[in-house]
Amino acid sequence: MLFRRFAKFTLPKLPFTDNSLEPIYDKKTISFHWGKHHQTYVDKLNQAVGENDYTLLDIIQNQSQNSLPLRNHGGGHYNHCLFWLCLGSNSSEQPSGKLLAHIQKQWGDFSKFKNEFNQAAINTFGSGWAWLSVNPEGKLVISSSQNQDNPLMKGIFKANAVPFFTIDVWEHAYYLQYQNKRPEFVDKFWKVVNWKQVEDMYEKYALQQRPVPVDKILG
Amino acid sequence: MSLTDLPYPVDFLSEVLPERIVQIHHDNHHKGYLTKLNEFIDKNMKYNATYLKDLVKGAWGHVGLERYAGGLYNHYLYWWTLTASNCTNGAPIGKLLTDIISKWGTFEVFQSRFDDLAKVTFGNGWTWLCVDKTGLQLLNSYYQLSPLMNTGDNICYPVLGIDLWEHSYYLKYTSDRDAYISDFWKIVDWDIVEYFYEKYASELTAVPF
Numbered sequence: 001m002l003f004r005r006f007a008k009f010t011l012p013k014l015p016f017t018d019n020s021l022e023p024i025y026d027k028k029t030i031s032f033h034w035g036k037h038h039q040t041y042v043d044k045l046n047q048a049v050g051e052n053d054y055t056l057l058d059i060i061q062n063q064s065q066n067s068l069p070l071r072n073h074g075g076g077h078y079n080h081c082l083f084w085l086c087l088g089s090n091s092s093e094q095p096s097g098k099l100l101a102h103i104q105k106q107w108g109d110f111s112k113f114k115n116e117f118n119q120a121a122i123n124t125f126g127s128g129w130a131w132l133s134v135n136p137e138g139k140l141v142i143s144s145s146q147n148q149d150n151p152l153m154k155g156i157f158k159a160n161a162v163p164f165f166t167i168d169v170w171e172h173a174y175y176l177q178y179q180n181k182r183p184e185f186v187d188k189f190w191k192v193v194n195w196k197q198v199e200d201m202y203e204k205y206a207l208q209q210r211p212v213p214v215d216k217i218l219g
Numbered sequence: 220m221s222l223t224d225l226p227y228p229v230d231f232l233s234e235v236l237p238e239r240i241v242q243i244h245h246d247n248h249h250k251g252y253l254t255k256l257n258e259f260i261d262k263n264m265k266y267n268a269t270y271l272k273d274l275v276k277g278a279w280g281h282v283g284l285e286r287y288a289g290g291l292y293n294h295y296l297y298w299w300t301l302t303a304s305n306c307t308n309g310a311p312i313g314k315l316l317t318d319i320i321s322k323w324g325t326f327e328v329f330q331s332r333f334d335d336l337a338k339v340t341f342g343n344g345w346t347w348l349c350v351d352k353t354g355l356q357l358l359n360s361y362y363q364l365s366p367l368m369n370t371g372d373n374i375c376y377p378v379l380g381i382d383l384w385e386h387s388y389y390l391k392y393t394s395d396r397d398a399y400i401s402d403f404w405k406i407v408d409w410d411i412v413e414y415f416y417e418k419y420a421s422e423l424t425a426v427p428f
Contacts, residue, residue: 036393037394125286126361126384127385147342170342170385171386175390176390
């Protein structure tokens with residue numbers, strides 16, 4: 001080969017400036033989390049993909065059960081993209097509109113939902129994520145996963161659903177600022193959620209049972 | 220049970236692991252496993268008055284024991300097999316060295332194999348030097364699992380382990396886990412590791428934490 005194959009996946013730009021989530025989520029953590037950890041997932045994903053022409057959604061939904069590198073690094077790339085999309089300054093601390101109504105219908109009130117989500121995040125043993133998804137029956141479901149697994153992964157996640165809201169509870173996501181105090185990180189996370197974006201992903205994708213094309217949205 | 224203090228001052232490992240990392244790791248993470256194990260035993264009194272090493276050996280298939288007895292034991296082994304960088308020769312000198320060379324050819328090759336295993340660990344886990352009925356082995360485990368939990372003939376008695384959970388190194392090394400793995404060798408207390416090897420593991424017995 002006279003030329004190198006163009007790398008398929010790239011690290012997207014953050015949809016917020018790296019200091020705009022301070023003091024909850026500081027610039028140093030964001031720059032390591034995005035610039036080192038997420039970048040490494042992208043690099044290793046490209047190595048694992050090789051010459052194959054997979055889309056990120058295909059990797060997450062289908063290829064992940066056939067290949068551990070695709071599961072780990074494809075998951076890492078997808079999950080971090082979704083996480084960045086969920087974050088922003090000027091958080092309203094809870095959603096409005098259809099998503100709020102849906103949450104209230106299922107949990108009675110927002111704080112009951114928030115507590116259940118927090119418990120899922122706090123009680124994940126080791127590295128993982130907590131998720132809010134819409135299942136094929138149209139219900140909102142809270143779940144958690146280990147490592148870089150994702151509710152879209154067929155054959156890996158028992159009951160697939162379309163996630164649109166997530167929190168990263170790998171230690172690297174919070175250790176510089178919070179150390180072992182994961183509950184404090186989880187509690188403060190709600191102050192930096194970009195509900196407008198989350199509601200958009202819920203209405204346009206999750207409710208329609210279409211996986212959120214996180215890499216395309218971030219561009 | 221209460222948590223045993225570190226066998227050295229909290230800044231003793233500071234050439235590789237700063238005081239802050241060691242203090243939080245011991246007083247928060249390690250202690251957390253003790254707290255959770257005590258809670259678990261309170262609800263499962265049949266495990267009361269069992270030695271920790273035996274709780275670990277019998278842990279397979281019992282999530283509470285795998286996590287909390289495993290976590291408690293693994294961290295004791297970790298602290299006890301580390302020392303200040305100027306208090307170690309950097310390699311074993313007796314039977315352990317002979318047996319490492321017999322298995323891997325050179326001490327450097329052994330270290331390189333250990334490093335390779337550590338580097339491919341995805342997420343949380345440990346890399347171990349342990350002894351089974353065929354001799355020395357290098358194994359990985361995930362979460363707080365231990366080769367002591369392996370059943371039947373697969374049980375392997377650890378004498379040295381590196382903690383690869385991010386809390387072990389993140390405040391100094393951040394994303395550069397490979398640098399932590401490389402520096403880890405500077406603080407391994409080979410005197411203690413050899414002692415554990417000769418007195419316990421070679422006899423196919425667990426170090427009695």
